[in-house]
Amino acid sequence: MKHIVIAPFEEDINTILAGIKEFPTEKVILLTPNEYLGHVKKAEKEFARFGIPLETVAIENDKSFEEIFEKIAHIKAKEKGKDIIMNLSSAGGTLNCISLSAAFVNGLKAFEIINEKLVVFPILKFSYYNMLSEKKLQILSLLGHKECCESLEELSRKVKLGPSLINYHIYGTEKNPGLNALGLVEIQRNKGKVSLKLTTLGRLLLKDKQFETVANSSKEPVKEPSRLVKRALAKEIPIVR
Numbered sequence: 001m002k003h004i005v006i007a008p009f010e011e012d013i014n015t016i017l018a019g020i021k022e023f024p025t026e027k028v029i030l031l032t033p034n035e036y037l038g039h040v041k042k043a044e045k046e047f048a049r050f051g052i053p054l055e056t057v058a059i060e061n062d063k064s065f066e067e068i069f070e071k072i073a074h075i076k077a078k079e080k081g082k083d084i085i086m087n088l089s090s091a092g093g094t095l096n097c098i099s100l101s102a103a104f105v106n107g108l109k110a111f112e113i114i115n116e117k118l119v120v121f122p123i124l125k126f127s128y129y130n131m132l133s134e135k136k137l138q139i140l141s142l143l144g145h146k147e148c149c150e151s152l153e154e155l156s157r158k159v160k161l162g163p164s165l166i167n168y169h170i171y172g173t174e175k176n177p178g179l180n181a182l183g184l185v186e187i188q189r190n191k192g193k194v195s196l197k198l199t200t201l202g203r204l205l206l207k208d209k210q211f212e213t214v215a216n217s218s219k220e221p222v223k224e225p226s227r228l229v230k231r232a233l234a235k236e237i238p239i240v241r
Contacts, residue, residue: 002026004084006075006108008091008099011039013046015089015113020052022111022118023085027053029075033062033095062095069204072102086110088121105205132205135159136169136179140206143185143198151193170196 002024007016009030016028028047032040040056047054057071076084086103088096089112103110103123110121132140142148142158149155156166170185172178179185184202188195198206 001083004029004075004079004082005087006031006072006084006099007087007089008032008095009039009043010036010091010095012090013039013043016043016087017046017050018113018116019087019089019111020050022113025052026082027055029055029057031057031059031068031071031091031095031099033059059095062091062093063098065098065101065200065204066207068095068098069102069105070207072099072106073207076106084108087112089113105201131177131182133169135161135165139166139169139179140184140198140202143196144203144206150195152195155196 003026005016005019005023005025005028007019007028007030009016009032016030019025020028030040030043037056037058044054057075059067059071061067086099086108088100088110091099100110100121102108103121107123109123112119112121138159139155142155148158152163152166152170156163159166161169168178170178170180170187172181179196179202180187183199184205185196186199188197
């Protein structure tokens, strides 16, 4: 089976070419910061020799978790059902770290060519999304709105669950971690009241899940982001403070 390879790219094309020798490749998608787009032409010529299609996704801010997670979410939706892997060999620094985090969260295989040797990173056997029940996703979605929630009691009313079940979804158990243990919500205590807010990871997962839902609801195959998707990506998800 051939792979769709996502590759954060700055200027070193040789390590990406080395990757296609390790993994049969259907297509390579470069995640390229704007300042490195000038190097893409050379990459296109190299890949043309192998008959492998090359796409480029421009990154405006290579230090933005939200932008990079969103770009990868779009690729996942577009290439749904295909074997997606990530080659981290070409770029460095923050872009690589964020891309690796996205691979972990989404359960994608990631690898790097280091000193001409293949290094495959360990990955979760399942994505974060598989750990989130419908009610947990509902809680995350509510916390993404500015008007919710000043207390667990208010959250309980909105979700229509009793206090014990709310505690279960937030705190979890030894076998089933809750949203707090998963690092998706932060618990705050003020004057005897307990409230919640989304962590950075919780906010990213929520936006990524919303993007996936919009993309999957389309009757046509996803080729480019629709106007609805663009509006969803542009919308800032407020954080409860």
